[in-house]
Amino acid sequence: MTDPALQPFVKGHGAENDFVILPDPDGHLTLTPAEVVRLCDRRTGLGADGVLRVVRCAADPEAAAMREAEWFMDYRNADGSLGAMCGNGLRLLARYLVDAGLHRPGALLIATRAGTRRVHVPDHTGPVTIDMGRPRLSGAGGIEVTAAGRTWPAIQVDMGNPHAVVFLEDLRLAGDLGTAPTVTPAAAYPHGATVDFVVTRGPHHLQLRVHERGVGETRACGTGACAAVAAARSHQPSPPLAVDYTADLPGGRLHIVVRPSGAMDLTGPAVITAQGTVSLALPSGPGLPAGARGQRRSEASETDPLRRSRAEHAQG
Numbered sequence: 001m002t003d004p005a006l007q008p009f010v011k012g013h014g015a016e017n018d019f020v021i022l023p024d025p026d027g028h029l030t031l032t033p034a035e036v037v038r039l040c041d042r043r044t045g046l047g048a049d050g051v052l053r054v055v056r057c058a059a060d061p062e063a064a065a066m067r068e069a070e071w072f073m074d075y076r077n078a079d080g081s082l083g084a085m086c087g088n089g090l091r092l093l094a095r096y097l098v099d100a101g102l103h104r105p106g107a108l109l110i111a112t113r114a115g116t117r118r119v120h121v122p123d124h125t126g127p128v129t130i131d132m133g134r135p136r137l138s139g140a141g142g143i144e145v146t147a148a149g150r151t152w153p154a155i156q157v158d159m160g161n162p163h164a165v166v167f168l169e170d171l172r173l174a175g176d177l178g179t180a181p182t183v184t185p186a187a188a189y190p191h192g193a194t195v196d197f198v199v200t201r202g203p204h205h206l207q208l209r210v211h212e213r214g215v216g217e218t219r220a221c222g223t224g225a226c227a228a229v230a231a232a233r234s235h236q237p238s239p240p241l242a243v244d245y246t247a248d249l250p251g252g253r254l255h256i257v258v259r260p261s262g263a264m265d266l267t268g269p270a271v272i273t274a275q276g277t278v279s280l281a282l283p284s285g286p287g288l289p290a291g292a293r294g295q296r297r298s299e300a301s302e303t304d305p306l307r308r309s310r311a312e313h314a315q316g
């Protein structure tokens, strides 16, 4: 008897920030936090930094109002929490839509919890570009990040998801990032933060390590690279426009162009590595801690703090 929980999947990465894509065009899949945690587990699941459920906007209550796009990226972090926006993941999702014949190469509009993003997929192998929109800097002072027993001032940047950007002399000073850095005041990030540790290698060349909210240290972070460029430019009285920044991360190189409007174009790899079917059934019994089955998506969406911040986002 075939497993009724068998679900087609596609696996891939953007600069080694890896994701499981779950095609769900008609919105039949109810994905619980526990199922996401299991899928992302690098021993008992497929292993990934996150899950991207891809569904037609018209078939998902969260995206039904985003009529300008056909597809919605329902992004989940490895800890099962909802994610608003993911630069590396969105490039990979666009690559999947083109490769699967669900969209022709060229420009695509894809809906996310942080709004609709325009993605350009030139072909089936080359780099993919996303219009990431404009970074929002809070200008609030007094933000600090503590890691490996050291504390640094940080710059608060919103790329549709929250970032705290720290500039330091040597990326090794951040320690092993096995535990999440502490960001203070906590009130500045009511739903948590991704922390970007940055070293300047040249006027338009940054090197980063990133500890992601809901994941841990990842090999790359697209929104993090953009946040780092925005923070670096905030140090300059009149930063140049239409200039190409290079961001080097452990998993690869990303390019960011700041357009005259201040919006950023993020370009980088999007590589599909596998496809198949995966069982979403969770094992019962002693191996699973009590209550770990998580909430149904509808419950999780009501209680997940990101949903509230998404509503705040929607208000601009």
Ligand SMILES: N[C@H](CCC[C@H](N)C(=O)O)C(=O)O
Binding pocket: 017, 077, 082, 083, 084, 085, 086, 087, 088, 089, 161, 162, 194, 212, 213, 214, 215, 218, 220, 221, 222, 223, 224
């Ligand atoms: N890897 C993503 C960022 C994920 C941030 C996410 N973990 C959050 O909760 O905001 C990227 O490439 O932009």
